[in-house]
């Protein structure tokens with residue numbers, strides 16, 4: 482049926498009236514914001530660096546701008562053996578027996594633990610990788626006032642061949658939150674065995690989880706590692722999306 486111009490006008494008038502009526506409805510009371518909602522809002526919209534300082538991690542590394550580090554790095558992790566494996570809910574963590582260390586420019590940091598992030602926290606030239614492994618080393622503070630000093634070695638993973646280190650423990654990760662002791666001789670972390678000549682990006686930053694302590698030397702291994710899609714999928718299933726978003730450099734230099 483063809484609509485006459487008059488009918489169209491009537492329809493328009495009715496619509497206008499309807500809309501106008503809706504506008505005159507009293508507004509429903511706005512629910513007071515719950516603490517949880519407020520926390521979520523603040524987390525989502527927090528500006529990088531402003532909440533916890535200006536030396537935060539992770540960052541996006543621009544490979545073309547990283548130069549001039551000349552660092553002395555010695556990794557002493559041959560046969561480093563974890564004795565505890567834990568599903569912490571937000572990450573999978575392996576705790577190591579004392580005895581291994583990383584030395585950066587004359588400072589020796591003791592190997593403590595390794596854990597994973599899915600996807601990667603650091604980016605290289607804007608690329609987020611499906612997984613990142615952090616090997617956390619530490620110099621214990623000498624006084625209670627002093628913060629601990631950390632050195633984190635970071636490995637970025639792409640999908641490819643299965644990683645033998647991950648294979649050695651993945652089947653034993655508890656499916657629920659909780660930990661278990663590892664028997665001696667089960668799992669070894671030997672970065673030196675893979676490639677003794679790793680090259681690194683280096684910068685000063687923070688822990689990427691609370692309390693975001695800003696006394697961290699970061700060494701990001703340039704060579705992208707491989708893990709199988711199945712390994713990455715299983716780790717992601719266990720820990721979920723646990724990558725902190727990238728933070729501004731605020732004048733910091735990334736060197737290599």
Ligand SMILES: [Zn+2]
Nearest residue numbers: 596598615689
């Ligand atoms: Zn981490």
